[in-house]
Amino acid sequence: MADRIVVAGVPVDTRHWIGGRRVASVETFTDHSPVDGQPIGEIARGGPAEAVAAVAAARDAFPAWAATPRAERARILHAIADGVDKRVEELAIVETTDNGALLRSHRRGVMPRVAHNFRFFADWLLRLDHDDFETRGHTNHVSWDPAGPCVLITPWNAPLMLATWKVAPALAAGNTVVLKPAEWSPLTASLLADIAAEAGLPAGVLNVVQGYGAEVGDALTSHPDVRRISFTGSVPTARRIAASAAANLTPLSLELGGKSPLLVFADADLELAVELAVEQYDNAGQVCLAGTRLLVEESVASEFTRRFVEKAAALTQGDPRDEGTDIGPNIHPRQLEKIDGFVQRALGAGARAVIGGRRKGGQYYEPTLLTHVA
CATH class of the missing domain: 3.40.309.10 (Aldehyde Dehydrogenase; Chain A, domain 2)
Incomplete structure (x- = not known):
């Protein structure tokens, strides 16, 4: 398997991003473009081994990231947003090739919104505060504490924007992340890993594992070291994830669409x-x-x-x-x-x-x- 493919002139690494380095898998899956049905490339196909490695990297990186001062976490999130802004055109053409949404929408709205997501939560983090208050002679103190490694499973219809709706607040709060993008549109998640690393995000704080839900997804959502799970997708898959999370009483959030x-x-x-x-x-x-x-x-x-x-x-x-x-x-x-x-x-x-x-x-x-x- 080639470690990199070129999509509309943009190099994209096809391997996982685990613990601050690229990791290959023995098996791959073929990513096709909906524009013409043609194969784009072979993508690393993760399984239980990759899931275990990614959660371990997130667990090991968590104490230092959680202890990082808010201002420094916010600075890094803004640096990620800057990296997205610099690569809007590249991100737009790769995502259009990968998921078929309009290039003009990606250029003008979707990718700028990706950067905005990081900026919003970076700024929100610095405003998060609550004065102590008294009740019946007792002092009450409010704090916001990070939970730990989070598994974030994202959909294919707006891959990068919807991923950053999860990734940005998780990182801002001091959590570490294992991101599992949809197998129908995995490419911009790989580019996000590059951008985050260039912005100075420490190794292991953001990990990206590609593959099928039944293989790598199950291994991630059932892992006992995972502290939070967030999923956007179908009801049948959500039921499966909820069952996995229940075994460890892992809190999870589900966004399953609607028919309003x-x-x-x-x-x-x-x-x-x-x-x-x-x-x-x-x-x-x-x-x-x-x-x-x-x-x-x-x-x-x-x-x-x-x-x-x-x-x-x-x-x-x-x-x-x-x-x-x-x-x-x-x-x-x-x-x-x-x-x-x-x-x-x-x-x-x-x-x-x-x-x-x-x-x-x-x-x-x-x-x-x-x-x-x-």
Whole structure:
């Protein structure tokens, strides 16, 4: 296995990052680009051995990092943010190649938000304080103490941004981290390890282990030295993680998406409502907070639908690297099958496809609006 691949001109190390150094695995898995379905490279495939090594590195690094003064931790987090800012273009093109989201979105919003996440928690850390207070003759003191090694398991739809929503606060609080990125989009996590090391983050404070959940993920979440677990993803996987965590009473947080509706009443600004509704196709609809159900008051439903169809027809679907593209591909053939299954079952149950309802070739699915649903 090559230790490095070049993605759109950007070198990316395909090995794990454990204890401040690159670590290879005997086995690999193939990372494919959803843009064209072509293989990007072979990625180190972690298992129990890599999980044990990463947790050990995080455990060993924890006492010194926890004892590091807040101002110094904040300084390093700002240095990581500076490193992200310098590499926005590289991070953007690698992530677009890896997960298929729009390059223009990565450049203008997503990667700048990655840097902002580190800056926000660095600044928040320095403001975290509470005066002592008296109750019935007793002095009360409030402190914030780091927990220890944290396992952070992140999704594929906004890989780096959602990873830093977990990594930045964990590091700010004085915890050490083992980050396990989704196997469908692992590349920018590897680049984050490089940036963090260049910023002066001590060895072992951030570790990145790649691989499949059933192999390395289970070994991480069941490890008795792990003090916190955070997971964003599916309900079935969350159940498995919760069972692993329960054996050691490891506290965990789960973010499992949702199906919240977008509500449109008769007195709404219909133009604004339609604009927001069509925006739910962002990232090919692969957004956990997308309002994928539209509940529209009957008296305005026909006009709303007419305007929606008109606006959606103006969207351009295609290569996410092109500036004029509005909708890119779905992340993986399995995801495409899942989406088509939703649509076909709905059509079979009597729904009507006002627009879309079909695959478009490759990993692209037409923007779809179904009406007459139960």
